[in-house]
Amino acid sequence: MNGAESLVKTLLGSGVDVCFANPGTSEMHFVAALDRVPGMRCVLGLQENIVTGAADGYWRMAEKPACTLLHCGPGLANGLAGLHDARRARSGIVNVVGDQAVYHRPFDAPLTADTEGWARGASAWVRTSSRSEDVGADAAVAVQAARTSPGQVATLILPSDSSWNEGGVVAAALPVPAVPQADPHAIRQAARLLREKRNVLLLLGGLALREGAQQQAQRIAAATGAKLLAEGSNARIQRGRGRLPLERVPYVNELAVKALEPYEHIILVNAKEPIGFFGYPGKPSRFWREGCELHALTRLEQDAETALRALAEELGAPAAAMPDPGPRPEAPRGSLSPEGLARAVAALMPDGAVVVDESVTYGRGFFSESHAAPPHDWLQNCGGAIGYGPPVAVGAAIGAGGRRIIALQADGSAMYTLQALWTQARERLPVTTVILSNRKYQILIGEYQNVGANPGRTAMDMLDLGNPDIGWVQLANSLGVEAAQAANLETLGDLMAQSFSRPGPFLIELLI
Amino acid sequence: MNGAESLVKTLLGSGVDVCFANPGTSEMHFVAALDRVPGMRCVLGLQENIVTGAADGYWRMAEKPACTLLHCGPGLANGLAGLHDARRARSGIVNVVGDQAVYHRPFDAPLTADTEGWARGASAWVRTSSRSEDVGADAAVAVQAARTSPGQVATLILPSDSSWNEGGVVAAALPVPAVPQADPHAIRQAARLLREKRNVLLLLGGLALREGAQQQAQRIAAATGAKLLAEGSNARIQRGRGRLPLERVPYVNELAVKALEPYEHIILVNAKEPIGFFGYPGKPSRFWREGCELHALTRLEQDAETALRALAEELGAPAAAMPDPGPRPEAPRGSLSPEGLARAVAALMPDGAVVVDESVTYGRGFFSESHAAPPHDWLQNCGGAIGYGPPVAVGAAIGAGGRRIIALQADGSAMYTLQALWTQARERLPVTTVILSNRKYQILIGEYQNVGANPGRTAMDMLDLGNPDIGWVQLANSLGVEAAQAANLETLGDLMAQSFSRPGPFLIELLI
Structure with a gap:
């Protein structure tokens, strides 16, 4: 058995059965092992933040880690922002990074980089498996580290010769560490x-x-x-x-x-x-x-x-009923507003929906409108790295096993990770994305004004997303996701309701 | 004068007058200074690898550094792959990264990260300007470091209070270090x-x-x-x-x-x-x-x-004429092939074109077909971080001052940095992108076969880009770039020739 096969078998034996992947040449033996050993669901992301963000969303809903598959230092670098947000969200991830063969590393080939150094800034645990004999045992520790409360990013770096060399040993799952109790x-x-x-x-x-x-x-x-x-x-x-x-x-x-x-x-x-x-x-x-x-x-x-x-x-406190939030809101009508959007979501969401919220400026008041919605989960960006929403929606959909994902997504932020739409289409995930299309970095225009002035032409060259306007319906279509525009609350409600009744993803461009 | 203004003035005085930017809240005083002090061309990228890749392409053609503007550790992380490729290409870049205020850093706010640690893996020079008084002098050294032969990535980290505090001092340009001579x-x-x-x-x-x-x-x-x-x-x-x-x-x-x-x-x-x-x-x-x-x-x-x-x-070697490459190829006709594409480029490119080559498997034999083309420049990916092409095309277009850019671009690679198309449209850059649309990671399928087998279903889930097919014409249009498909060499030639005669970007999806 080679190292790669021992890795796949150890991960599966430790309960890790979803792999978000963006592989490269140095990972081909791992890919081949995934092909030979059945049981791992492999989900392709077309950029690495899709992979790491999806693993974050998966943990939040599944409450167990997925693994990733990234390609060398630069592939890891492309996923660091997603790992940063995951670290801040306290999500457990087994972050597998393929790398140069140990003996090839001294030649400083083009893709050689400080993979461990880059990993450390976003990981609680980093280890390079330099021998095929160690890969299984290291993988079991990585899973344990990922599951250590409250959830951690554990990065396992896999040189390609550790992957292809014989001598791999499957390691038994290690116990999940007990959650520490309060003093x-x-x-x-x-x-x-x-x-x-x-x-x-x-x-x-x-x-x-x-x-x-x-x-x-x-x-x-x-x-x-x-x-x-x-x-x-x-x-x-x-x-x-x-x-x-x-x-x-x-x-x-x-x-x-x-x-x-x-x-x-x-x-x-x-x-x-x-x-x-x-x-x-x-x-x-x-x-x-x-x-x-x-x-x-x-x-x-x-x-x-x-x-x-x-x-x-x-305190001797008796049982207490949860406060009555009052009646569920009716689907609102009329022109768009943040409150209207929040009320539409509250009025129309199916039971058990999962809201992935990267609504930024538009969404600051969403909470107060949706206390009377059916039971649901609401996920936010804990690390501040922009573009967390589309990939987390991918992972949350897979981790939540069929529940409807409602992604409330600022347009500027979506542009960092729009490749996630393609994965949503490929995996036919039940994700309804509402793009809040204001065609500017509104948060920054506000921050600029806080500095004490209105932005001039040079500043607006960096804060305005018009010229050209981004066509979100076309963009989604080009990546395999059906889409439509809404310019008022009635159309928004109709499109949301339609999307909830069908499998697969849908995108609504909200012209705010 | 605040630190930000001293930074802008020092950069301009040191000959840096193009800024590729993706700013955030902590950079607003720098943005405001760019607004107040005239002379810097600011170009927005919608993801950070667009910014860093553009700075790489700019150096290659302009032979002087641009600066960047990135947002905190995670924004830097998103641009590290571009910096990695720039480092391998020996490109000089003044990489400016805004960060948390010095006094705010101990609170470990969400976006706080190991910015310096991440920068080091891609930079020859890293410094954090912790006082507004030092910003100007540090910026002058950063420009000097970037211009040190053969060209280096110099990262200047700018805490937001160094930016907004008064006390900034403009520093004079430092001499460009002499290029060392051979022994x-x-x-x-x-x-x-x-x-x-x-x-x-x-x-x-x-x-x-x-x-x-x-x-x-x-x-x-x-x-x-x-x-x-x-x-x-x-x-x-x-x-x-x-x-x-x-x-x-x-x-x-x-x-x-x-x-x-x-x-x-x-x-x-x-x-x-x-x-x-x-x-x-x-x-x-x-x-x-x-x-x-x-x-x-x-x-x-x-x-x-x-x-x-x-x-x-x-050696007493006399002057020698360059070899005659023979006649310029005629525009080829018929079905698509790598040689046909290379010959079409050679036959049709305008004088002084710049080819940005991320053609991967399809382009391995392009060189031999284009020796008899008019004088041109050909840029390649030196670091192996994928998606280098679209951003480098942005920067090369700006650095080459109006010369036509021909970007030969594999589809899988383009998906890492497709946001660059939007910047090409916004800046009306003369970039003709030819997408080599084979709808798979062909290089990896080849590598998989080298492992000794044909990929099975799980492997193809990670190597195939069909399901859904990416609609490149729609995708380009959605980002403001005109586009069309070509399924044979005649159409390819017609579309290329048309695009060369018009200002602004164009994308050709080549159905290979």
């Missing part, structure tokens, strides 16, 4: 705080945003009057009827400061301290007010639901 | 070799492939019987009538070994030792035969033309 002292301290103080916020992130944890958080809030809020960007929030009507820390600096102004104590539950995406002259990096104290109930890798339940017990 | 001993030794030995090859790379150096090489070859060959991949070869009818070291291992088999001595002139792109089981990494001796006339950074002239003088 009992942290639970007692949080309980004391909640008993003694007013103006306490529980800031929820990560797995604290799943339904079970939300129920415990609601017990605590109902018993103590503490408020609940989600982080600004979240890998996956379970939302809609039966879940908490959570808002999130606003993106805009002033709004975030205002939202946190009431609180004297913030208890972090799988959440990081609330800080700004960027620094701005004269504005605070920290969003909490002077004198507010931060406490951690659970660190990012600790078990939020168990800790919240223990805290609720410690 | 006189190396010239004498090469002369002795050429006098005493038969079976000597001069392997030409880098600036040894410009017209003036070729004339000197021809003197030497005519006087000594030495043979001349170009490296396998070359940043820019001057070709056509009045230039040498050079062939290049073949890509395919066996063919390369065969091509170098006759030689007992190889003299490297701005060239690296001839080795394989990849290692293969049982095949040599080195292409030269056992016992063949390698000698360096000039290292990569040394002045090839002067050294070749000195060598010719040392």
Whole structure:
């Protein structure tokens, strides 16, 4: 058995059975092994951020890692932005990067690069398997690293001779490491705080945003009057009827400061301290007010639901019903607006939909319109690397096993990773993409104005996406995805409803 | 004056007046400075490899650096493949990467990443300007580093507070470092070799492939019987009538070994030792035969033309006419073939055209058909990172000041960087792209067969680009580029000729 075959068999034995791939010459023996050993679903991405972003989306929904297949240092480099977002979303990925044969590396052939160095900036675990005998064992450790709470990017670099040489040994699956539990002292301290103080916020992130944890958080809030809020960007929030009507820390600096102004104590539950995406002259990096104290109930890798339940017990909090979000919105009519789009999504989405949100400026108020929608999941961009949406939609569709994906997608961001549409077509994935076509980098025009002026001609050469306008319907068609335009809420609703009733992808260009 | 303004003024004063940009929030003060200070041509790319690849193509034709503008670590990551190819092509680039404010960095905000670490793998020079007072001086050094022979990627990281803080100081342009000259001993030794030995090859790379150096090489070859060959991949070869009818070291291992088999001595002139792109089981990494001796006339950074002239003088070689390549080919007719395409290009290209070649498998024999074309430049992918063609075409068009660019472009490779078409349309660049649409990764199917089998279904899921077919005409149109299909050489010729007579870009989908 060669190293490549030991890799495929070890991955399959460790529960990894989806491979997002963009292979090259140095990966041909791995491709051949995937061909010989049945059981791996191989999904081609035409650029590497499609591959890594898909693996991110897959983890978020499937709650287990996929593997990738990338080609040498530059192929890895092309996927680093997707890995960066995955790292920030705490997604587990077994990131396999083929590379030059060990003995060929000293010749510094054209594609030779610092593959390990580039991998480190986006990975919690990096290893190069330099001998075919080690590939199986290294792969088993990679899967274990990827599944280590809360989820990690584990990069396994596979020189081509480790792949083709005989001597491969299949390794048994290693145990998934137990999720660490909260410190009992942290639970007692949080309980004391909640008993003694007013103006306490529980800031929820990560797995604290799943339904079970939300129920415990609601017990605590109902018993103590503490408020609940989600982080600004979240890998996956379970939302809609039966879940908490959570808002999130606003993106805009002033709004975030205002939202946190009431609180004297913030208890972090799988959440990081609330800080700004960027620094701005004269504005605070920290969003909490002077004198507010931060406490951690659970660190990012600790078990939020168990800790919240223990805290609720410690407080003697009775079971509490989820708030009634009121009636489901009706499908709206008339001209387009952010609220109208959010209401249309809430009104029309099928049960169990998954919203992949890269709506940027247009989508900042979407949450408040969709608390009364059917139960659904909402995925956001946690790393800020642009173009996360289309690839995450690919992976989420595969990871969610047939549930409808609704991708709310800014046009400028979509252009970074538009190749994902082709994979959606090829795999006939149930993805409805709504392109928010404003034909500019609206967020940057806003930021420019914050600098103190309106952009002039040179600046607009870098901020405006018109000239030429991008034809999203044609573009989607050219990549095998059916598409249509909508200029009002009726057409939007009709097109969404149609797309939900058919298999495969569809794209709606929303002329906002 | 803030740091950003000192940066723009220093760049302009140092001769850098083109900026390929994909800005973000942390770069807004730089964008504002570009708006206020006139003189910089700003060209937007919708993904970062468009930006870095364009800067590569610009250097190759303009022979001076452009600057880039990228957004934080992930934006840099998205442009690393382009920088990798530029590094291998020995292109000078002032790579400006905006980043988090220095004081905001410890908060580990979403876009925070190891920007310096990622930059190092593709840069000869990296510096972070942490104070606005230093930005101007650092920028001047960056330009000098970029212009250091043979051309280098110099990455200047610009935290946003260095950009917005007052205290900026414009720095004067630093001298361009002199090009190092060859060691006189190396010239004498090469002369002795050429006098005493038969079976000597001069392997030409880098600036040894410009017209003036070729004339000197021809003197030497005519006087000594030495043979001349170009490296396998070359940043820019001057070709056509009045230039040498050079062939290049073949890509395919066996063919390369065969091509170098006759030689007992190889003299490297701005060239690296001839080795394989990849290692293969049982095949040599080195292409030269056992016992063949390698000698360096000039290292990569040394002045090839002067050294070749000195060598010719040392040999007492008289002036020698360039070989007559015979008559220019007629426009071919009939069904498509690689030779037919190469002949059509040779027959129809305008004087001074620039061929950007990412033709991969289809283009391996293009050279032999186009020696009798009018004088032109031919650019190749030196780093092997895929998708180099469309962005390099953008930059070459701007750097070559109106000359027609003919981009011979494999379809699979084009999909990595198709956003470049939009920039071609926006800037109305004279680029004729010929998409070689075979709807598969043909190179990989060949490599798979070398492994010893035909690809099965799982492998073809990763190697076939059909299902769905990509509609290149629609795709180009959607990005503002006119386009048409050609299924035979007559149509190809008609479309090429039409495109050459009009300003702006055009795309021909060649159904091969």
